[in-house]
Amino acid sequence: MASSSDIYVQLVELSGRIIAKGTWSATLRANCLYQCAHLAKPGHRCRLLQGSWEITPITPLVAWDLSLDSCIQVVWLSSSTADRHSRSQAFAAIKADGSVVTWGGAGGGGDSSSVARLLTESVVQVCGNAMAFAAIKVDGSVVTWGVAGGGGNSSAVASLLMEGVVQVCANIQAFAAIKADGSVVTWGDAGDGGDSSAVAPLLTEGVVQVCANIQAFAAIKADGSVVTWGNAGGGGDSSVVAPLLMEGVVQVCESHFSFAAIKADGSAVTWGDASCGGDSSAVAPLMKEGVVQVCGSSMAFAAIKADGSVVTWGNAGCGGDSSAVAPLLMEGVVQVCGSRMAFAAIKADGSVVTWGDAGGGGDSSAVAPLLMEGVVQVCGSRMAFAAIKADGSVVTWGDADCGGDSSAVAPLVTGGIVQVCGSLEAFAAIKADGSVVTWGDASCGGDSSAVAPLLTEGVVQVCANIEAFAAIKADGSVVTWGEAGCGGDSSVVAPLLTGGIVRVC
Numbered sequence: 045m046a047s048s049s050d051i052y053v054q055l056v057e058l059s060g061r062i063i064a065k066g067t068w069s070a071t072l073r074a075n076c077l078y079q080c081a082h083l084a085k086p087g088h089r090c091r092l093l094q095g096s097w098e099i100t101p102i103t104p105l106v107a108w109d110l111s112l113d114s115c116i117q118v119v120w121l122s123s124s125t126a127d128r129h130s131r132s133q134a135f136a137a138i139k140a141d142g143s144v145v146t147w148g149g150a151g152g153g154g155d156s157s158s159v160a161r162l163l164t165e166s167v168v169q170v171c172g173n174a175m176a177f178a179a180i181k182v183d184g185s186v187v188t189w190g191v192a193g194g195g196g197n198s199s200a201v202a203s204l205l206m207e208g209v210v211q212v213c214a215n216i217q218a219f220a221a222i223k224a225d226g227s228v229v230t231w232g233d234a235g236d237g238g239d240s241s242a243v244a245p246l247l248t249e250g251v252v253q254v255c256a257n258i259q260a261f262a263a264i265k266a267d268g269s270v271v272t273w274g275n276a277g278g279g280g281d282s283s284v285v286a287p288l289l290m291e292g293v294v295q296v297c298e299s300h301f302s303f304a305a306i307k308a309d310g311s312a313v314t315w316g317d318a319s320c321g322g323d324s325s326a327v328a329p330l331m332k333e334g335v336v337q338v339c340g341s342s343m344a345f346a347a348i349k350a351d352g353s354v355v356t357w358g359n360a361g362c363g364g365d366s367s368a369v370a371p372l373l374m375e376g377v378v379q380v381c382g383s384r385m386a387f388a389a390i391k392a393d394g395s396v397v398t399w400g401d402a403g404g405g406g407d408s409s410a411v412a413p414l415l416m417e418g419v420v421q422v423c424g425s426r427m428a429f430a431a432i433k434a435d436g437s438v439v440t441w442g443d444a445d446c447g448g449d450s451s452a453v454a455p456l457v458t459g460g461i462v463q464v465c466g467s468l469e470a471f472a473a474i475k476a477d478g479s480v481v482t483w484g485d486a487s488c489g490g491d492s493s494a495v496a497p498l499l500t501e502g503v504v505q506v507c508a509n510i511e512a513f514a515a516i517k518a519d520g521s522v523v524t525w526g527e528a529g530c531g532g533d534s535s536v537v538a539p540l541l542t543g544g545i546v547r548v549c
Contacts (some may be wrong), residue, residue, distance in 0.1 A: 051105050054115045055092070056083055057504070061519065063118060074103040081118050091420060093117040093462065093476075098420050098434040117476075119462045132172040132509040132549075134190075135531040136179070137522055139544040142166045146189075147164060147524070148512065148531030153177040153190035159440040162187045170549040173214035176232070177549070178221070184208045186221060188231075195219045195232030204229045213275070220263070226250045228263060230273075237261045237274030246271045257298035260316070262305075268292045270305060272315075279303045281315030288313045299340035299358065304347070310334045312347055313355045314357075321345040321358030330355045341382035341400065346389070351378045353387060356399075363387040363400030372397045383424035383442065386429070394418045398441075401444070405429045405442030414439045425484065430473070436460045438473060440483075447471040447484030454523035456481045467508040467526065478502045480515055482525075489513040489526030498523040501511060507548040522548060 055064040064080040074092065075100070081090050092099040092117055094108065109546045111329060134148030136156070144163040148154035153176050156163060167187075169180040172230040175194025179187045186205040190196030194217040198205055218232030220240070228247040232238030240247060240375040250265040260274030262282070268288040274280030278301040282289055292307040302316025304324070310333040316322030320343040324331055334349040344358030346366070353372040358364030363386050367372055386400025387409070396415040400406030404427040408415055418433040428442030430450070438457040442448030446469040450457055460475040470484030472492070480499040482488030487509045492499060502517040512526030514534075522541040526532030534541055 051108065052114050053077065055084075055118050056115045057118050068105060070104075070106040072105050074099045074105060077116065079527050090367060090464070091119040091120065099504070117462070132174060132177075133511075133530045134172070134177075135507070135509065135512070135514050135524070136170045136172060136177050136549045137514070137541065137545045138167055138170060138442045138547045138549070139540075140520065142168070142182070142546060144170060145537050145540045145545075146177070146532045147537045148509070149340055149529050151175070151191055152530075153196065154229045154362075154531065156189045159187050159189045169212070170547075171212040171214050171219070172549055173219065173232070174216045176219075178214070178219050180212060180221075180273050184210065184213065184224065188219070193217070193233055194412045195238065198231045201229050201231050211254070213254040213256050213261070215261065216258050218261075218274070220254045220256070220261050222251055222254055226252070226266065228254065228511070235259070235275055239281060240273045243271050243273045244291070253296075255296040255298055255303070257316070258300045258305060260301075260303075262296045262298075262303050263292055264296060264542050267296070268308065270296065272303070275301075277301070277317055279322065282315045285313050285315045295338070297338040297340055297345070299345060300342045302345075304338045304340070304345050306335050306338060310336070310350065312338060314345070314404045317343075319343065319359055321364065327355050327357045337380070339380040339382050339387065342384040344382075344387075344400070346380045346382070346387045348377050348380055348389075352378070354380065361385070361401050363406065366399045369397050369399045377448070379422070381422040381429070383429060386424075386442070387430075388422045388424070388429050390419050390422060394420070394434065396422065398429070399428075403427065403443055404446075405448065411439050411441045421464070423464040423466050423471070425471060426468050428471075428484070430464045430466065430471050432461050432464055432473075436462070436476065438464065440471070443469075445469060445485050447490065450483045453481050453483045463506070465506040465508050465513070467513060468510045470513075470526070472506045472508070472513050473502055474506055476517065478504070480506065482513070487511060487527050489532065492525045495525050505548070516545055516548055520544045520546070 063084040134154030146156040156324040166182040176190025176196035184207045188198040189530040211222040218236045218238035226249045230240040253264045259278040260280035268291040272282040295306040301320040302322035312331040312335045314324040331439040337348040343362040344364035352375040356366040385404030385522030386406035394417040398408040421432040427446040428448030436459040440450040463474045470490035478501045482492040505516040511530040512532035520543040
């Protein structure tokens with residue numbers, strides 16, 4: 045055990061890159077290190093590991109075993125769209141020189157030949173939907189490609205996308221770009237939010253964040269107000285709750301066809317399709333204060349309150365009804381993850397509680413003894429879940445064909461797992477030695493045998509779209525597998541993926 049008053053620590057990514065280092069007082073807790081990690085990659089959650097030991101935010105630094113290496117491994121988890129696979133049918137890779145390589149379904153953006161000359165340098169971010177991609181360049185301009193009506197053609201707003209864009213958000217067939225002056229530019233399918241003319245005066249300044257569900261957008265402004273547009277019944281029309289969205293909103297979360305906003309006073313406001321969580325009147329008294337996090341499935345929501353309890357609403361079969369496990373959700377919940385049909389809650393003691401569609405992950409009774417303690421992360425596919433435990437093992441449940449049954453790779457997931465990523469119906473797990481293990485529907489990436497020799501070491505990140513995976517290795521190369529038409533076959537661009545890749549979208 046540590047006895048000195050100061051502890052020297054290096055925070056290191058799986059790739060080996062040091063993101064923070066310094067000396068901290070042994071009287072502190074590990075939340076100070078989490079803060080350093082979040083500054084290095086804003087908006088992303090992470091895990092901190094010392095060997096196979098999980099360091100939680102409340103772990104006292106004095107409890108560390110200083111006989112081990114002072115390097116703490118940082119494992120990046122999903123961002124705010126937690127554990128949701130991409131809607132895309134293609135991949136776009138950004139290289140260290142700022143160029144972009146694309147592959148997969150040509151109709152979904154896999155063919156970028158029409159704008160190739162604009163993607164040879166200076167790209168810093170790529171965002172994709174089901175039909176197209178949008179790339180932000182270092183000068184703040186935007187390049188788009190893919191199906192014209194789904195956002196691949198931005199010529200109607202080209203003059204507004206020549207400079208100043210800092211973020212792009214996508215739903216299934218439209219895009220919304222935030223500019224440095226706080227204005228928003230939209231394009232793509234008009235009915236899904238590509239046309240924001242109805243609220244244009246409200247989007248000329250002050251926007252700080254845009255959130256998308258399947259068919260609509262919600263923008264949070266600096267004054268805490270919210271502006272919505274897109275499919276009216278799917279959340280694009282928030283007029284029913286407009287007085288509640290005029291100030292104080294700090295976060296917006298989505299289901300497929302509705303939104304939920306958390307306000308600074310801890311209350312929550314919902315709108316959109318009533319059957320998909322847009323109507324929370326049944327639990328209104330519980331949503332007036334104390335809400336700190338909201339998570340969505342396809343048609344329901346689950347809210348964590350400051351006292352660790354959980355409130356659910358929306359479609360009962362998709363997790364909107366948690367009455368069967370209500371006594372287990374009264375306290376101690378620290379995180380909730382959603383599949384399309386169910387929810388899984390991690391409690392402070394490391395146990396997991398599940399509810400929703402039984403076959404879609406809502407019933408975890410078959411693995412209940414393994415979920416009583418030690419769980420540190422849960423990831424969802426369409427109809428299944430995978431949980432990582434503090435000892436590096438993985439537990440799965442739900443629809444077997446969607447990755448709920450990992451028995452075929454059981455010996456490979458008993459330890460050493462540091463991250464799990466889900467596609468529509470499969471999972472891919474990165475191990476501490478840089479190898480990858482996959483299971484689930486073969487056509488969605490559950491079978492990686494064709495590239496197995498390339499996944500034995502060096503993998504630092506795995507990205508998924510609907511039916512394929514792409515793994516970035518420490519040497520900057522990319523390995524792909526899964527449905528060929530969705531990017532599982534990258535042979536056409538293979539020479540361009542042998543090195544220098546820093547991100548895959």
